[in-house]
Amino acid sequence: MASSSTNSPCAACKFLRRKCQPECVFAPYFPPDQPQKFANVHKVFGASNVTKLLNELHPSQREDAVNSLAYEADMRLRDPVYGCVGVISLLQHQLRQLQIDLSCAKSELSKYQSLGILAATHQSLGINLLAGASADGSTTAAVRDHHYHHHQFFPREQMFGGLDVPTGNNYDGGILAIGQISQFQQPRAAAGDDGRRTVDPS
Numbered sequence: 001m002a003s004s005s006t007n008s009p010c011a012a013c014k015f016l017r018r019k020c021q022p023e024c025v026f027a028p029y030f031p032p033d034q035p036q037k038f039a040n041v042h043k044v045f046g047a048s049n050v051t052k053l054l055n056e057l058h059p060s061q062r063e064d065a066v067n068s069l070a071y072e073a074d075m076r077l078r079d080p081v082y083g084c085v086g087v088i089s090l091l092q093h094q095l096r097q098l099q100i101d102l103s104c105a106k107s108e109l110s111k112y113q114s115l116g117i118l119a120a121t122h123q124s125l126g127i128n129l130l131a132g133a134s135a136d137g138s139t140t141a142a143v144r145d146h147h148y149h150h151h152q153f154f155p156r157e158q159m160f161g162g163l164d165v166p167t168g169n170n171y172d173g174g175i176l177a178i179g180q181i182s183q184f185q186q187p188r189a190a191a192g193d194d195g196r197r198t199v200d201p202s
Contacts (some may be wrong), residue, residue: 011038016047025054029066037070044073 012026013019015038020027030038041050050069054062075084082089 008032011035012042012047015039015042025051025062029054029063040073040077041066041069044076045069 009018009020009032010024010027011030011032011034013024014032015035026038050066053065053069057065072084075087079086
């Protein structure tokens with residue numbers, strides 16, 4: 001043991017004012033430079049109880065047991081009512097609150113993701129509708145330009161021989177106009193025939 005080789009007792013033996021033996025159970029866990037650690041453990045649990053506990057444990061488990069006793073003794077001195085239980089309860093409360101916050105954040109994220117997908121779908125649908133409307137508008141404009149140029153080269157009066165032809169979708173008016181054109185062309189044809197008869201080739 002380090003205490004026997006250097007003739008320096010461990011913190012436990014020094015606190016208890018006894019000679020530190022080579023087989024001292026406290027020596028590996030209460031070094032001479034940590035006297036307050038053993039003082040707290042002794043004040044809360046008692047040296048005899050700690051000795052009994054360490055003797056019942058396997059040597060590989062003693063270090064963890066001493067660290068647990070030291071932490072619980074320190075918390076008990078700080079908070080005589082709750083001790084380390086108060087710290088554990090506080091940490092558990094914080095953990096539950098963090099879990100609730102995380103769940104709310106995931107719910108909000110899922111909602112915004114759904115809204116983003118819906119907005120993208122509406123935007124894509126709107127682009128398709130605009131593209132279709134643009135194509136229909138181009139076709140309509142082409143037809144309108146065709147009719148405009150057609151009427152520029154062939155005015156309505158010239159097409160119908162200077163007659164006042166009704167416009168619109170009036171079927172009776174169209175028939176009347178066709179009758180007027182026929183009556184206008186027949187006298188001209190007759191006059192042409194009479195003109196040819198008056199010419200005497202001899």
